[in-house]
Amino acid sequence: MDASETKPLALRLGHVSKVFGGVRALDDVSLDVREGEVHCLAGENGCGKSTIIKIVTGVYQPEPGAEIEIFGERREGISPVQSRARGIAVIWQDLALFPHMSVAENIAFDGLVGARPRLVRTARLRPAVEAVLTRLGVSLDLDAALNTLPIAQRQIVAIARALMGRARLVFMDEPTASLTQSETDRLLEIVRTLSAQGVAVVFVSHRLAEVLEISERVTVMRDGRIVGVFPTKGMTQARLGELMTGATLEHAVSARDRSGAPPVLDVSGLSRAGDFADIDLTVRAGEVVGLTGLIGAGRTELAHALIGMTQPDRGTIRLNGKPFRPASIRAAIRAGIAYVSEDRLSLGLIQPQSIADNTVISVLDRIRTPLGLLSERRKARIVDDWIAELAVKIGHREDAVSTLSGGNQQRVVLAKWLATEPTLLILDSPTVGVDVGARAGIFQIVRRLADQGLAILLISDEVSEVLFNADRVLHMAGGRIIESFDPHATSIAQAEARIYA
Numbered sequence: 001m002d003a004s005e006t007k008p009l010a011l012r013l014g015h016v017s018k019v020f021g022g023v024r025a026l027d028d029v030s031l032d033v034r035e036g037e038v039h040c041l042a043g044e045n046g047c048g049k050s051t052i053i054k055i056v057t058g059v060y061q062p063e064p065g066a067e068i069e070i071f072g073e074r075r076e077g078i079s080p081v082q083s084r085a086r087g088i089a090v091i092w093q094d095l096a097l098f099p100h101m102s103v104a105e106n107i108a109f110d111g112l113v114g115a116r117p118r119l120v121r122t123a124r125l126r127p128a129v130e131a132v133l134t135r136l137g138v139s140l141d142l143d144a145a146l147n148t149l150p151i152a153q154r155q156i157v158a159i160a161r162a163l164m165g166r167a168r169l170v171f172m173d174e175p176t177a178s179l180t181q182s183e184t185d186r187l188l189e190i191v192r193t194l195s196a197q198g199v200a201v202v203f204v205s206h207r208l209a210e211v212l213e214i215s216e217r218v219t220v221m222r223d224g225r226i227v228g229v230f231p232t233k234g235m236t237q238a239r240l241g242e243l244m245t246g247a248t249l250e251h252a253v254s255a256r257d258r259s260g261a262p263p264v265l266d267v268s269g270l271s272r273a274g275d276f277a278d279i280d281l282t283v284r285a286g287e288v289v290g291l292t293g294l295i296g297a298g299r300t301e302l303a304h305a306l307i308g309m310t311q312p313d314r315g316t317i318r319l320n321g322k323p324f325r326p327a328s329i330r331a332a333i334r335a336g337i338a339y340v341s342e343d344r345l346s347l348g349l350i351q352p353q354s355i356a357d358n359t360v361i362s363v364l365d366r367i368r369t370p371l372g373l374l375s376e377r378r379k380a381r382i383v384d385d386w387i388a389e390l391a392v393k394i395g396h397r398e399d400a401v402s403t404l405s406g407g408n409q410q411r412v413v414l415a416k417w418l419a420t421e422p423t424l425l426i427l428d429s430p431t432v433g434v435d436v437g438a439r440a441g442i443f444q445i446v447r448r449l450a451d452q453g454l455a456i457l458l459i460s461d462e463v464s465e466v467l468f469n470a471d472r473v474l475h476m477a478g479g480r481i482i483e484s485f486d487p488h489a490t491s492i493a494q495a496e497a498r499i500y501a
C-alpha cells in the first residue's frame with residue numbers, strides 16, 4: 001500500500017449529480033482527495049470538471065442525494081461562505097482578482113473588508129502578505145497594480161490570496177491554459193511547494209504531459225461521469241488520452257521517408273557546456289523531424305543555439321550546404337531560420353498591438369517605400385496573404401492580437417515567421433496554450449508547409465504529437481540525442497516507456 005493512502009481525506013464526494021435544463025452535466029460522480037495530495041481532474045472540454053468545482057464551492061447546489069465530506073465533516077450541500085470557511089479555495093481561469101488594485105491589496109483583500117481606511121489595513125496586513133509569498137518561494141512587487149502583471153504572476157497573486165484565507169484544499173481550473181512552457185514549469189513548482197506544506201491541490205487540466213508530471217493520482221472524467229481513478233505512476237499519455245476520449249487512439253502516423261531530399265540543416269558534434277553535447281542532427285527539405293524528451297532535456301537550449309541566441313562551444317552547423325554560425329538572432333533570420341518559441345505568449349507576440357503589426361514586425365525592411373516610410377498597401381497585402389494562407393480567424397487585421405484565441409494567436413506567430421520566407425522552421429512546443437480542438441489545424445499547416453519544401457524541427461513533450469506529425473522522432477535526454485523512433489514502427493506506449501524510463 002502506498003504511504004499516501006493512509007493520509008486523511010480532504011474531500012470526498014459521492015453520488016453527486018447536476019442537471020441543467022435537460023442536460024445531465026454530472027451523473028453520480030464520486031471523487032476523493034487526500035490531504036496534501038496533488039490530484040488531477042482530467043477530461044475533455046465540457047465533461048463536467050468545472051461543475052464539480054462549482055458544487056464543492058457552493059456556486060451550484062447538487063441534485064438531492066449527494067454526499068459531500070469536507071475534512072471529515074459530512075454535508076448534503078454547501079454555501080460559498082461555508083466552503084471558504086472550511087479551507088477550500090479556487091483559482092478560477094479568470095482569476096477573479098481586482099485589476100486596478102495593488103498586488104498587496106489583492107492578496108490581503110479578504111482581510112480588508114471593514115470600516116478602516118483601506119490603506120491603513122493594507123499596511124497592517126503587509127507582513128502577512130510577505131510571509132505568504134515567502135512561503136510560496138516567490139517575490140512580487142507588492143505595490144504594482146495587478147493589471148500591469150503578466151497572467152502567470154496574477155495567478156500567483158490568486159494563489160497567495162487563497163493562502164491568506166488559510167486554504168487547505170485548492171482547486172486550480174485549467175491553470176496552464178494560457179501559460180507558456182516556462183511559466184507552466186514555475187506554476188508546477190509552486191503546486192509542489194503547496195503540496196509539501198500539506199495543502200491538497202486539485203489540478204484541472206486536459207494537457208496530458210503536465211497531468212503525468214504533477215499529480216500522484218488522476219481522476220478521469222468523460223461526459224459527466226467518472227471513468228476511474230488511477231495512480232499516475234505507470235500511466236502513459238496514450239492511455240490517459242484513450243480514457244478521456246473513450247476511443248482507442250488511431251495511430252494516425254503521417255511520417256514519410258524524406259531521406260533522399262537535400263539537407264537544409266546539418267549539425268555535427270554540436271556541444272554547449274551544461275546545455276547539450278555531441279548533437280548530430282539533419283533536417284532535410286520537406287522533412288518534419290520531431291524532437292522529444294523530458295522537460296529539461298536540453299531541447300530548447302539546442303534550438304537557442306541554432307538561432308544564434310547562444311553560442312555553442314564545439315561542433316559545426318551547416319545550413320543549405322554552407323557553414324553557419326549565427327552571431328545573433330537577426331543573423332539567423334537573415335540566413336533563413338524561423339523560430340516559433342515556446343514563449344509565444346510573452347515573447348512571440350506584442351499583445352496590445354494589431355494583428356497586422358505583429359505579422360510584419362520581422363519584415364519591416366521589405367515593406368518600406370524608397371523613402372523609408374512604411375507602405376500600408378504592401379503591409380496589408382502581406383498580412384492578408386498570410387491570414388488567408390493560414391486560415392486565421394480574425395475580425396479585422398487592425399484588431400489587437402490579444403483579442404484572438406490561443407490557436408489563432410499561434411497562427412499569427414507562424415504568419416510572422418513565414419513572412420520572412422525561411423528554409424528551416426523550428427517549432428518549439430507549438431500547441432502549448434492552444435485548445436485541443438485547434439491543435440489539429442496547426443499540424444495541418446505544419447504538414448502543408450513541409451509539403452512545400454520547408455524543413456521543420458518540431459519540439460514537443462507530447463509524445464503523440466511528434467509521433468503523429470513528424471517523419472522521424474529523436475529522443476533527447478540529459479543534453480544528448482540518445483535514440484531515434486520511426487513513427488511507423490513505434491507505438492506511443494513504446495516511445496513513452498523509453499522516455500519515462
Ligand SMILES: Nc1ncnc2c1ncn2[C@@H]1O[C@H](COP(=O)(O)OP(=O)(O)O)[C@@H](O)[C@H]1O
Pocket residue numbers: 020021023025043044045046047048049050051052
Ligand atoms: N450554468 C450552466 N447552464 C447550462 N449548462 C451548463 C452550465 N454550466 C455547465 N453546463 C454544461 O455542463 C457540461 C459540463 O460543463 P463544465 O463543467 O464547464 O465542463 P468542463 O469544465 O469539463 O469543460 C457542459 O455540457 C456545459 O455546457
Ligand SMILES: [Mg+2]
Pocket residue numbers: 046049050051173
Ligand atoms: Mg471548465
